[in-house]
Amino acid sequence: MRYDLHSHSIASDGTLTPSALIARAVEQGVDVLALTDHDTTDGITEAQRAASGHALSLVAGVEISVTWRKQTVHIVGLNIHPGHDELERGLTRLREFRNWRAQEIDRRLAKRGIDGALAGAGQFAKGAIVSRTHFARFLVQQGRVTSVQEAFDHYLSRSRPAYVPGEWATLSEAVDWITGAGGDAVVAHPGRYQLTHSKLKALLTEFKDCGGAAIEVISGNQPVQTNAHFGSIARAHDLKASLGSDYHGPENAWVELGRLPALPEGLKPVWDGWPHAA
Secondary structure, three states: OOEEOOEOOOOOOOOOOHHHHHHHHHHOOOOEEEEOOEOOOOOHHHHHHHHOOOOOEEEEEEEEEEEEOOEEEEEEEEOOOOOOHHHHHHHHHHHHHHHHHHHHHHHHHHHOOOOOHHHHHHHHOOOOOOOHHHHHHHHHHOOOOOOHHHHHHHHHOOOOOOOOOOOOEOHHHHHHHHHHOOOEEEEOOHHHHOOOHHHHHHHHHHHHHOOOOEEEEEEOOOOHHHHHHHHHHHHHOOOEEEEEOOEOOOOOOOOOOOOOOOOOOOOOEOOOOOOOOO
């Protein structure tokens, strides 16, 4: 069975519709795909309809933005029930902050002589969310930078001129929303946060105490040599293991749906007990 439990559609900052994402996953031989858009479940109904004609099993998911010790981390929810009241209220609150943040990014870029950024970013946003990635694509289009990564490095990351700090969900809120909606909470791409060993230990201890279930041992955007490292961390904290490409679209040719190594030996997969588990 080929699992990919982290992907995005145009409902957040991906570039494929949910239907096209399903078609791509089928092409790539994925057996179980999770759609985990940022702070929204809007794409799931379309994805479920598209998956119904294929052998592929779709896992309803979400990726929730969290503020932990003044740092943003992401918690993926897998096997959730979309439409759960508490979850949807929480996600609505986060999207309201995203709307304000987009306006503030626009103001900050204007101070740097870059006008029309919000409207420009909106041209790339096909769903209800305008994200930093959409601003990055606008900056590439305008010739201000040569790549999305360069846009983040020069304008949109922490300490850069258009970075807007803010308070997302707390860790306990995010885990409660996910578990309340019947899902499993997973720490997404732990290598991205550049936490010290002690801070990562503190994050995972608090996460598990809140009811968190798993850690993304394998992520499509982390060096493969770190997979064993995060596998050992999962074992040390008695957490289940997940894996996902964090796929956003075909523009990022180095990340593909389902193109993931197997989990390291001795780990309990997050999908153990799911009805579509192998």
